[in-house]
Amino acid sequence: MLKKFTYLTLTLAGVFLMTACGGSSNKGGSSSDELTFNDSLANTAPLELSQEVMSDVIQNISSPVEMAALIKSTGVEFSQRILNSTNQTDQYNTSFKRALNLGVYSADLGYINTFDKNTIVIDYLVAVKSLAEGIKVGQFFDFNSLKRLATNSNNLDSLMQISISSFNKMDSYLRSQNRSNVSSLIITGAWIEGLYITGKVIEQTNDENLIKRIGEQKDIINILEIILKNYSSQPNFSELADQLGNLKEAYKDVKITTEVGEPTTVEKDGKLVIIQDEISHIEITPEQVTAIIAEINALREFIVS
Amino acid sequence: MKKSLYTLLFLLTAFAFAGHAQCGDDLLKEALKEMGSSQYIKDFTIELIKEKKDVKTGYIKFSIFLNSNTQYKFNVANGISNVDKVVMQLKDKEDTKVLASNLYNGKTFDEFSFVCRKAGVYNLLFSFKGGQEGCAKAVMSLVKQMQ
Numbered sequence: 001m002l003k004k005f006t007y008l009t010l011t012l013a014g015v016f017l018m019t020a021c022g023g024s025s026n027k028g029g030s031s032s033d034e035l036t037f038n039d040s041l042a043n044t045a046p047l048e049l050s051q052e053v054m055s056d057v058i059q060n061i062s063s064p065v066e067m068a069a070l071i072k073s074t075g076v077e078f079s080q081r082i083l084n085s086t087n088q089t090d091q092y093n094t095s096f097k098r099a100l101n102l103g104v105y106s107a108d109l110g111y112i113n114t115f116d117k118n119t120i121v122i123d124y125l126v127a128v129k130s131l132a133e134g135i136k137v138g139q140f141f142d143f144n145s146l147k148r149l150a151t152n153s154n155n156l157d158s159l160m161q162i163s164i165s166s167f168n169k170m171d172s173y174l175r176s177q178n179r180s181n182v183s184s185l186i187i188t189g190a191w192i193e194g195l196y197i198t199g200k201v202i203e204q205t206n207d208e209n210l211i212k213r214i215g216e217q218k219d220i221i222n223i224l225e226i227i228l229k230n231y232s233s234q235p236n237f238s239e240l241a242d243q244l245g246n247l248k249e250a251y252k253d254v255k256i257t258t259e260v261g262e263p264t265t266v267e268k269d270g271k272l273v274i275i276q277d278e279i280s281h282i283e284i285t286p287e288q289v290t291a292i293i294a295e296i297n298a299l300r301e302f303i304v305s
Numbered sequence: 306m307k308k309s310l311y312t313l314l315f316l317l318t319a320f321a322f323a324g325h326a327q328c329g330d331d332l333l334k335e336a337l338k339e340m341g342s343s344q345y346i347k348d349f350t351i352e353l354i355k356e357k358k359d360v361k362t363g364y365i366k367f368s369i370f371l372n373s374n375t376q377y378k379f380n381v382a383n384g385i386s387n388v389d390k391v392v393m394q395l396k397d398k399e400d401t402k403v404l405a406s407n408l409y410n411g412k413t414f415d416e417f418s419f420v421c422r423k424a425g426v427y428n429l430l431f432s433f434k435g436g437q438e439g440c441a442k443a444v445m446s447l448v449k450q451m452q
Contacts (some may be wrong), residue, residue: 062370063346070372070450161337161345168347209374209450216373216424223426258423265409272417273376274405280373280423 061187062220064107064194065164067213068114071198074207078115082200083108084193084304086127095135096236099182100303102131103189106167111197113160121159122147132170135182140170181237184227188240189303191220196300199293211289215282218251243302247295254292255283328352328384328440336382336442339415343378343446351381351391351431351441361436366400367429369445371421376448379429380416381407387439394430395419418448 084104092098109124125146132138146162174183202210225244231237263277333348353362383390390413395405407414433439
């Protein structure tokens with residue numbers, strides 16, 4: 001009896017010790033992935049960049065939530081019309097399309113949450129659920145909790161936080177399981193949708209801050225190009241990379257210059273605020289903005305259609 | 306003999322539970338609470354443990370992309386067993402220049418805000434003074450977009 005109890009307790013203690021110390025290690029997982037899929041996203045071709053480098057690169061993609069917050073700060077009205085319709089989910093029947101559009105819907109969800117439009121949140125959560133399950137990462141979304149939060153407008157901040165956190169966990173999981181190709185598609189879809197929404201708002205408002213934000217995304221294109229080219233042995237990735245190449249071309253003459261100013265550190269009420277010493281300037285013409293938005297629209301059409 | 310075995314088992318189990326609470330979701334909840342009204346962007350797990358061969362722990366680094374004209378907040382919650390508070394440093398892409406840190410005038414703050422004026426890739430580094438072991442959770446959030 002004592003022996004049995006000893007084994008049981010030691011096992012329990014061991015399990016808890018391991019979970020207590022498990023964390024954010026970026027080491028690539030070598031264990032078999034029971035969730036690996038058998039279709040076009042099976043990751044077999046040799047990569048030019050290692051999974052570890054890819055993880056670093058993927059983390060550098062800007063959050064669409066920030067873009068949504070900037071759009072809201074311009075005072076423009078929310079428009080559901082510009083979002084990807086949730087009726088589309090059934091037509092995304094390959095892992096490639098599901099992953100890309102999971103990113104698209106996640107950016108839409110960020111936009112919806114930023115504008116506190118809880119009446120349509122559930123439709124988008126269901127779309128996310130469907131696509132996430134389609135690529136076998138549904139376990140990261142506690143949909144009952146998310147739905148509960150979505151039905152109470154006082155909980156929208158929590159909803160936003162839990163949604164983003166679920167996406168971050170899913171992303172970490174995919175990368176740890178050597179499924180960075182899936183992760184990169186989700187991030188590409190989210191980034192393009194963020195730009196698409198911004199482009200639509202620019203067409204409506206010609207807002208200077210949004211134009212500047214679009215301009216400074218030039219650096220991200222280079223990062224995405226590195227990611228997608230890494231998987232260019234897969235035909236779908238190659239086509240997506242070609243589309244991105246057109247967008248890169250539209251950005252070619254956008255100039256980003258840097259001026260060095262004075263750094264400032266202020267301590268106020270026990271809190272530190274640091275103002276960066278370098279300041280970037282974006283030189284972008286109206287013609288370039290039009291060309292960039294046209295390419296974003298084409299790329300977004302390629303993704304959602 | 307039986308008594309000491311029970312004590313050992315109790316201690317092992319208690320340590321395991323304490324460790325879990327110390328560096329797990331509770332710590333993240335604390336960091337999220339301290340984030341206040343800012344908009345959550347992502348969180349980071351910091352666990353620095355000495356390997357057998359090491360005299361001290363090093364640092365853990367995360368790459369992030371920051372947009373210009375944007376104020377971000379970086380706040381941390383420290384594990385209860387930490388000897389010292391975790392030190393956060395925001396560095397440029399090449400890791401050559403410290404742009405911001407929660408260590409200022411000899412004092413370690415639980416947070417700092419950074420007004421980014423140049424969009425790009427940055428590195429966020431976490432370490433413990435003197436290379437001690439410890440754990441922490443950090444949260445990056447959006448304070449406001451400057452017009």
